Amino acid sequence: MITIGIDIGGSSIKAALTETGTSILARTQRPTLAEGGVDDTVGQLHACIEELIAAHDAAPADIAGIGVGVPGAIDHDRGIVLYPPNLPSWKEVPLAALLSDRWGVPVLLENDANCAALGERHYGAGRSHEHFIALTLGTGVGGGIITGGRIFRGARGFAGEFGHISIDADGPACNCGSHGCIEAYVGIHYLMREALPDLRNDPDSLLHTRALNDAEALDPKDIAEAAAKGDATCIAILRRTGERLGVAIASAANLLDIEIFIIGGGIAGAGAPLFDGIAESARHRVLKVHRESLALLPAELGNDAGMLGAASLML
Numbered sequence: 001m002i003t004i005g006i007d008i009g010g011s012s013i014k015a016a017l018t019e020t021g022t023s024i025l026a027r028t029q030r031p032t033l034a035e036g037g038v039d040d041t042v043g044q045l046h047a048c049i050e051e052l053i054a055a056h057d058a059a060p061a062d063i064a065g066i067g068v069g070v071p072g073a074i075d076h077d078r079g080i081v082l083y084p085p086n087l088p089s090w091k092e093v094p095l096a097a098l099l100s101d102r103w104g105v106p107v108l109l110e111n112d113a114n115c116a117a118l119g120e121r122h123y124g125a126g127r128s129h130e131h132f133i134a135l136t137l138g139t140g141v142g143g144g145i146i147t148g149g150r151i152f153r154g155a156r157g158f159a160g161e162f163g164h165i166s167i168d169a170d171g172p173a174c175n176c177g178s179h180g181c182i183e184a185y186v187g188i189h190y191l192m193r194e195a196l197p198d199l200r201n202d203p204d205s206l207l208h209t210r211a212l213n214d215a216e217a218l219d220p221k222d223i224a225e226a227a228a229k230g231d232a233t234c235i236a237i238l239r240r241t242g243e244r245l246g247v248a249i250a251s252a253a254n255l256l257d258i259e260i261f262i263i264g265g266g267i268a269g270a271g272a273p274l275f276d277g278i279a280e281s282a283r284h285r286v287l288k289v290h291r292e293s294l295a296l297l298p299a300e301l302g303n304d305a306g307m308l309g310a311a312s313l314m315l
Contacts, residue, residue: 004052004066005311006045007112010034010086013041014303015048017056018311020064020122026055027307037089042098049103065106066099067313069115069306076157079109108313112306113160114151116264116299117144119309124300125262133258134299135162135245137265141183145256163187165248182248186241186267191220195237202233224270235273242277249278249296250285259290264299 002025006015009032016027028051033040045068053060072084079096081087096107110118117134120126126134130149136142143162145152153159163183164176171180172190184190196218199211206226210218227234249261268274275296283291301308 001064001314002056002058002062003064003311003314004049005115005307005309005313006048006066006068007115007306007310008032008041008045008068008070008084008087009112009306010071013044013048014307015045015052016304016307016311017052017058017063018308020312020315024304024308026052028052028055032087034087035089038093041087041090042095045099046102049099060103060105063103063105065108065314066103067108067110067115067310068095068099069110069112069310070095071112073158074109074111076109076153079107081109106314110151110310110313111144111157111160113142114144114153115307115309115313116142116301116305117146117160117262117309118151118312119301119305119307120262120264120299121146121149121309122312122315123308124305125297126260129260131258132260132262133160133162133249133252133256134262134264134305135268136299136305137186137245137263137267138188140187142265145258147258162248162252165251167244167247167251182244185244188220188267191237191241191267192218195223198233198237205233206231207234220267220270224267224274227270227273238270238273239277241267241270242274242279243281245274246278246281246283247285249282253282253286253290253294257290259293260295260297262297262299264302264305268298 001020003020013030017025030044070081071086073082081093081095100107134144141163143160145160164181166180168180172184174181174184199207223234
């Protein structure tokens, strides 16, 4: 089955022509033009599709369908994108119809975190697992729930908002309006806001001078690199982040009877300090029945996960 998968991000659109579940036949990438209007971004989508079809010397009739991953909520029945946070000019956009009318093929929409989970299911770390939760640690904390090998959407299609599990009712304010959400600790900007005082207060840290003089340029990758060189403060920051994630993971495991967690996104590249913190914290809190079988797996697909998952929507 030949399908096209598209991942719409805040800054770029990634798209691939795939033999679903097997291989990528062609790929392309274009700017999202998020600050423009709906027509600007949709024009970029059409350009991506046209380029992929031409690269494979195919016709639209050869394509079984197009899957699109979009940040935010989806009305699946009507094929409408609802107020996506990274596309400020979009309100209720009938994206499925805009694409299917142009190309004459079925179009399915899905939340981008769900697409990333589905990508790992078919191509990555979830290939041999029927039930898991995939987490994406980045600007926010995205989550996709896979049960029986398929996306679990919930009653209205909004399930999987892992980043808004609260681990402290009196914790820091989250941009969702609640307090103590795991995203308010682990999201990139929140994590750095909390980490900078630690780095500034430790003259032995490899990042001490930069934290004092060039804090805006620091990000979690810098912390991970310093931790890999033995920086005690950076190791402690990553371990603390993992411990907090572990609290939320234990809650999800206990609630859903899911024991496999696939963890990706930029922060997940921090490696052992982060994963060790998650494991110790989660195993301390899960029900005894889950303690030995709880598994934390690094995601395998990187930035391709959402695109490949979108291509798999037609399966």
